[in-house]
Amino acid sequence: MTTIGFIGLGIMGGPMARHLVAAGHEVTGFNRSPEKTRPLVDAGGRAAGSVAEAVDGADVVALMLPDSPDVEAVLDGEDGVFATAKPGTLVIDFSTIRPDVARDLAERAAARGLRMIDAPVSGGQAGAENATLSIMVGGKADDVGAARPLLDAVGRTVVHVGPIGSGQTVKAANQLIVAGNIALLAEALVFLQAHGADLPAAVEVLGGGLAGSAVLTQKAQKMLDADYTPGFRIDLHHKDMGIVADAARAAGVVTPVGALVAQLVAATRAAGDGGSDHSALHRTIAGLSGEATGRP
Amino acid sequence: MTTIGFIGLGIMGGPMARHLVAAGHEVTGFNRSPEKTRPLVDAGGRAAGSVAEAVDGADVVALMLPDSPDVEAVLDGEDGVFATAKPGTLVIDFSTIRPDVARDLAERAAARGLRMIDAPVSGGQAGAENATLSIMVGGKADDVGAARPLLDAVGRTVVHVGPIGSGQTVKAANQLIVAGNIALLAEALVFLQAHGADLPAAVEVLGGGLAGSAVLTQKAQKMLDADYTPGFRIDLHHKDMGIVADAARAAGVVTPVGALVAQLVAATRAAGDGGSDHSALHRTIAGLSGEATGRP
Amino acid sequence: MTTIGFIGLGIMGGPMARHLVAAGHEVTGFNRSPEKTRPLVDAGGRAAGSVAEAVDGADVVALMLPDSPDVEAVLDGEDGVFATAKPGTLVIDFSTIRPDVARDLAERAAARGLRMIDAPVSGGQAGAENATLSIMVGGKADDVGAARPLLDAVGRTVVHVGPIGSGQTVKAANQLIVAGNIALLAEALVFLQAHGADLPAAVEVLGGGLAGSAVLTQKAQKMLDADYTPGFRIDLHHKDMGIVADAARAAGVVTPVGALVAQLVAATRAAGDGGSDHSALHRTIAGLSGEATGRP
Amino acid sequence: MTTIGFIGLGIMGGPMARHLVAAGHEVTGFNRSPEKTRPLVDAGGRAAGSVAEAVDGADVVALMLPDSPDVEAVLDGEDGVFATAKPGTLVIDFSTIRPDVARDLAERAAARGLRMIDAPVSGGQAGAENATLSIMVGGKADDVGAARPLLDAVGRTVVHVGPIGSGQTVKAANQLIVAGNIALLAEALVFLQAHGADLPAAVEVLGGGLAGSAVLTQKAQKMLDADYTPGFRIDLHHKDMGIVADAARAAGVVTPVGALVAQLVAATRAAGDGGSDHSALHRTIAGLSGEATGRP
Structure with missing residues (x-):
């Protein structure tokens, strides 16, 4: 059982977070439009009122956000993940962003004692709902190994394709x-x-x-x-x-x-x-x- | 059991003709380069020295040729299929040719008391060898129905998509x-x-x-x-x-x-x-x- | 002074025919929509009621028509140019058609004792009205030479670019x-x-x-x-x-x-x-x- | 007579600077590869050993450089134009760079009491050598007016197309x-x-x-x-x-x-x-x- 903060509960992130609940994990979700946390709560998860609240106590922080600036803001903004996560936390970024931004954010994470992998997905809404996503994972072998049980809970084809940024x-x-x-x-x-x-x-x-x-x-x-x-x-x-x-x-x-x-x-x-x-x-x-x- | 003349035994036509033999039909093949008839003979078929010889006695004539002019020559050329086939013969053209040429040839076939469908295939060499081709069939429902057992012997996805030419x-x-x-x-x-x-x-x-x-x-x-x-x-x-x-x-x-x-x-x-x-x-x-x- | 039959008096052919009148030639024009002959008549030319009438007595027949089938019909159709022009007539085709059709028509013209060059133009409506067209001329040197005074009357840049068809x-x-x-x-x-x-x-x-x-x-x-x-x-x-x-x-x-x-x-x-x-x-x-x- | 510092004496900048000399201006040129200053000196201009030396005493600083980073470095780098030019100096950037960078640099110039227009050119090497360039000028009307005699010395078609950045x-x-x-x-x-x-x-x-x-x-x-x-x-x-x-x-x-x-x-x-x-x-x-x- 892993304690997970999940940021971004849209068309893709919503069902992914619920699959993690179904796999036995403790998931606290945050979404800018708070009504999107309801299905997660109905499925047995919890709703947070802020990024910091979702991150609090989490071993893993997962993100599924629209674009590079969103990810940067949630990770490195005020009261963001980098400022509030405990040392050793593993950040799994499911978002699709620029490879160079992914590499840059991973360096900043490391400077704060955090670990980070990029894990963008393919398969669309159906893949998210059926947990049949393809996940292209970039990062250090240890971090990818640690994340694999969670990745397997939301995807069917999970492949480590190289160092951080390679997933992107x-x-x-x-x-x-x-x-x-x-x-x-x-x-x-x-x-x-x-x-x-x-x-x-x-x-x-x-x-x-x-x-x-x-x-x-x-x-x-x-x-x-x-x-x-x-x-x-x-x-x-x-x-x-x-x-x-x-x-x-x-x-x-x-x-x-x-x-x-x-x-x-x-x-x-x-x-x-x-x-x-x-x-x-x-x-x-x-x-x-x-x-x-x-x-x- | 159907008696079939098969014209064109290349990368695609060769294995298709052999699948028809394996399905219990009597297949006589013709190819411009005669050495390509050998695998058919080894598989239990027969080799013909000319189009007319392959057509002789056949209920069905199948073609798998490179281009529109080849099909026109074999069908409507001197000593071709139209000149030598018995009335009522069903011509199945597996070749990929121009839709308008397919329609034109079918009219000429009908004028000679022959029946014709177009049945181009997809799936490549592997599909031909494994009898897993997709076959897009154009023609009259009766003719398509008559051909279906043969089509099923060489393909996996056989779909009647409309009147003659639609397959193309x-x-x-x-x-x-x-x-x-x-x-x-x-x-x-x-x-x-x-x-x-x-x-x-x-x-x-x-x-x-x-x-x-x-x-x-x-x-x-x-x-x-x-x-x-x-x-x-x-x-x-x-x-x-x-x-x-x-x-x-x-x-x-x-x-x-x-x-x-x-x-x-x-x-x-x-x-x-x-x-x-x-x-x-x-x-x-x-x-x-x-x-x-x-x-x- | 040359006697010219001019077939096709549209946006381009109309002003071109009038420039030939202005250059001192006797021009009889034909157009499928007969009202388009009026500006030619106003400019001092004559209107014909048929292709044959325009061709009658002409030393040169000029064409400016939309497409290959139009040119074929006017030249080789019933009561067309090939059937009615006197031997030795020079056909100048200003139309833009397929190079292979141009070559084929020139052969048919030669078989009837006629001469033919292809002379498509560029420069648009303004070029036609101001006699500043570029004309790309294909044909035998003698025929191009014979046509040159007429070409110079409608164009500014007249270049012999090769044998028949090259203009196209x-x-x-x-x-x-x-x-x-x-x-x-x-x-x-x-x-x-x-x-x-x-x-x-x-x-x-x-x-x-x-x-x-x-x-x-x-x-x-x-x-x-x-x-x-x-x-x-x-x-x-x-x-x-x-x-x-x-x-x-x-x-x-x-x-x-x-x-x-x-x-x-x-x-x-x-x-x-x-x-x-x-x-x-x-x-x-x-x-x-x-x-x-x-x-x- | 205007005192001009000209930075960048390549295929384009070289002849442009010489045209300014020929028009009666005092031109001091700088180029990273110093041998390219020789034709300017032969034409009656002077060679500078640094950007600062070219800028010293100039009323106008002209630039013709390859790309946005080059322009940024020469203008806002250490001992660059912004640091060394006297207040009121007019900067004419002939380089082709990003419109947003042009706007940004103009703001920085203004903050230091300098004036700036963007004036990229078209016409290639021949246009530069024959002073027949087209120049697309962006900037304030006053600044463009002040620059016009110089622009006219190197170009034939000089057009003010809008505010700073519009030239780009x-x-x-x-x-x-x-x-x-x-x-x-x-x-x-x-x-x-x-x-x-x-x-x-x-x-x-x-x-x-x-x-x-x-x-x-x-x-x-x-x-x-x-x-x-x-x-x-x-x-x-x-x-x-x-x-x-x-x-x-x-x-x-x-x-x-x-x-x-x-x-x-x-x-x-x-x-x-x-x-x-x-x-x-x-x-x-x-x-x-x-x-x-x-x-x-």
């Missing part, structure tokens, strides 16, 4: 692939619709061959239903594509398809779909072909 | 997705390598989440090993991307990502990799980032 | 550059507007440096005014980008930027701007950034 | 257009070469119509000659495309063509052409089509 690098690659696969699926569906194909039959047979993918399994039906409720929001994927672009540029890497897909994600956001599921890329693609998109 | 349309969409997924995987791997990530670990964890795909499962290791033996040749995928482009233009459909990926496929071919597996897109992507590609 | 190849390259330059100008203006720059001042200074171009001079103001009256229609530029794509594929040439720009042209057409000036690409680019485009 | 924004748009026009010209030339066109004739006729541009005039011959001596280096254009990308993202602007072109610039740099003229994009494009590029 692999997550960036993941987001590049996912955004691209979504865009390609959208182009295929628009193409098939224009040719009058039987779309559900087409999706079935596409899924059985080399075109099959998790994106096809999880997103094709949403596109056919024009149901763009998140899921994973375009705003976040747009942020992630910025991380990919910056990291590619820093390493001198050329990613032409990724760069174009990033523009389509940006266009989806500019069209007002920032709060929609990333499958709303379909609306941008359909709009380019002159199809009605249902956008206002 | 769905196959075009399939090829669009597959080429794009390969390009994105290549970009991700080049990105990860430049950042010094543990590539096999990264592939494992990417495969477990929303970035997971049949392409990742079947092609990532080939890229890591720089093993570009086909598999499915770039020359054929280049041909298929031309079908996608023409069909998209005909329908007024805009596919920006597909159009860019088609250029990368064309560049891979121009670099001399036409005979390599389509995973050789990785070499083009790596070359753009200045990495040594092993190309001469 | 260079025109395809021209259209690739022009569409791309328009798209880039549109992206630059959307970028500058979003940053609150003084757009007319920016256009002035951009025009004085390495970003200066004929496109900037002729199209920037149209974009600032949201005045998309043609000019040169998107439908035609879409057709031309298809010629570019086919010719590039045939030659094994990779044109990633051209391929993407072709998609943006297609999107502009799909959005209902087929009849607008190609500067309406600006609306597609602005729309991608979420700006109001004034489209219905 | 317009320059970013300029670089977007220029890189794209270069890439399109390269694609056109590769296309024409593959079709066996007469390239010099084609360039002549393209230049006369709507495809005409400063890029075509200044860069086509370099491409035909495979002469990639700078000129303007790929490394700098790569830096500038990063400024474009960041500024576009900050403003929520979508630039699909620009994003793709930025990848091609990055690929040119990755191939080892960072020190070559930006016309070396031609080598990347030619390489994609499998042409020999002469790269090692």
Whole structure:
């Protein structure tokens, strides 16, 4: 049994925290919008009124927050984790942030006697709810080993991919692939619709061959239903594509398809779909072909 | 038991014909390079010295050929299938060709009292060898019904997607997705390598989440090993991307990502990799980032 | 003084025919919509009621038509030029068509004792009206020499670029550059507007440096005014980008930027701007950034 | 007569400083590689051994440096301009840097009683040598007015485009257009070469119509000659495309063509052409089509 402070109880963090409760851990959650702590309390956890309260007495502090500045504020801000956690506390950052920020924060944590790993996840809302997430873990072997029972409680594929920051690098690659696969699926569906194909039959047979993918399994039906409720929001994927672009540029890497897909994600956001599921890329693609998109 | 003439015994057609033998059918195969009939004979089939000989006495004629002109020549050329098959013969075209050519050939077949369906496949060499292909079938319900036992003998996901030509349309969409997924995987791997990530670990964890795909499962290791033996040749995928482009233009459909990926496929071919597996897109992507590609 | 039959009196052909009158030639014009012959008659030319009537007695037949099928119909259709022109007649095709069609028609012309050159033009409506067109001429040196006085009457930069069909190849390259330059100008203006720059001042200074171009001079103001009256229609530029794509594929040439720009042209057409000036690409680019485009 | 300290005497700054001497001003130049001051001295200027020495007694300090960090170091570093210039000195920054950095530096300048304008240029080496540069000027009207005689001495098209930073924004748009026009010209030339066109004739006729541009005039011959001596280096254009990308993202602007072109610039740099003229994009494009590029 581990005492865990969990910061960030949104679409992803909420079910993850509850899985930790279900695995027998003592979880105290904090969220800026306090009503999101209710499901955790209903599941047997506790609600904290501040970061400091969530951290108090915790052996492990877990974070699932939207972006680099959020993580920096919660960790190194006033009354934040670095200021209030007891020495030796293990910080597990599930957020998707810049690899260089992850490395920098880990150094600051170490300077205060804390340990830190980066553990961004893939698998979306369904993965969080079913505890089937893929988790790409960066950090020291000892710290990753210590965290593994907790990671196994929320994920199915947990892989140590290198030193601190590596999890974020692999997550960036993941987001590049996912955004691209979504865009390609959208182009295929628009193409098939224009040719009058039987779309559900087409999706079935596409899924059985080399075109099959998790994106096809999880997103094709949403596109056919024009149901763009998140899921994973375009705003976040747009942020992630910025991380990919910056990291590619820093390493001198050329990613032409990724760069174009990033523009389509940006266009989806500019069209007002920032709060929609990333499958709303379909609306941008359909709009380019002159199809009605249902956008206002 | 059905008597089948099978034309085209290459990487795909060879194992498919043998699966039909294994399912209890009488299969006579023809291939332009006659040495490729040997594995069929070893498996219990027979070898023909001409198209007409393969067609003679057959209830079903199956084709697995590279491109539209090949199919047209075998079907409607001198001493071809249309000239030699008995009335009522069912022609199953497993080749990937232009949808409009498929429709045109089916009309010519009907004028001669023959029946025809288009049944292009996905799943690659592995799918052909393991009889786990996805088959996208276009044609009349009766003809598809008659063919289904044979289709089930070579595929796992067999779906009737609409009238004649629809199989080719769905196959075009399939090829669009597959080429794009390969390009994105290549970009991700080049990105990860430049950042010094543990590539096999990264592939494992990417495969477990929303970035997971049949392409990742079947092609990532080939890229890591720089093993570009086909598999499915770039020359054929280049041909298929031309079908996608023409069909998209005909329908007024805009596919920006597909159009860019088609250029990368064309560049891979121009670099001399036409005979390599389509995973050789990785070499083009790596070359753009200045990495040594092993190309001469 | 040359007797000329001029087929096709639209935005481009109309002023060109009148310049030939002004240069002292006897011009009989035909247009499918007969009211378009009036300005020619007002300028001192004559109107014909059919292709055959325009060709009757002509030493030179000039064509300025939208697309390959139009040219084929006028030349080789019933009562067309090939059937009615006297031996030795010189056919000057100003239209932009497929290079292979140009070569094929020239062969058919030769078989009937006629001579033919391809002479597509660049410079747009302004170039036609001011007789400042660039003309890219393909054909035999003798034929080009014979045509040169007429070409000089409608253009300022008249260059013999190779054998028959070469004019069309260079025109395809021209259209690739022009569409791309328009798209880039549109992206630059959307970028500058979003940053609150003084757009007319920016256009002035951009025009004085390495970003200066004929496109900037002729199209920037149209974009600032949201005045998309043609000019040169998107439908035609879409057709031309298809010629570019086919010719590039045939030659094994990779044109990633051209391929993407072709998609943006297609999107502009799909959005209902087929009849607008190609500067309406600006609306597609602005729309991608979420700006109001004034489209219905 | 104005006393001017000029920092940065490279391909661009060198001739600009000499034009100021020729216009009757007293110019003291500084360059990190001191041998580059010689042409200035030969032209009647003076050489300084440090930034402080160049600034000493100057009414105006002009900068022409590669990137934002260089400008920051020279202005706000130890013994830099801000520390040594007398109150009221006008700083003219001809460098191409980030718009936000320009704004930030101008604030710091003001805090020290100095005045500052941003005045990035376009027109390349030829424009600098012939004093025909386009200059996009951002700043207060008074300061721009005071600088105008000096700007007119080095440029032909001098336009005040808005408050401080605006010059950089317009320059970013300029670089977007220029890189794209270069890439399109390269694609056109590769296309024409593959079709066996007469390239010099084609360039002549393209230049006369709507495809005409400063890029075509200044860069086509370099491409035909495979002469990639700078000129303007790929490394700098790569830096500038990063400024474009960041500024576009900050403003929520979508630039699909620009994003793709930025990848091609990055690929040119990755191939080892960072020190070559930006016309070396031609080598990347030619390489994609499998042409020999002469790269090692």
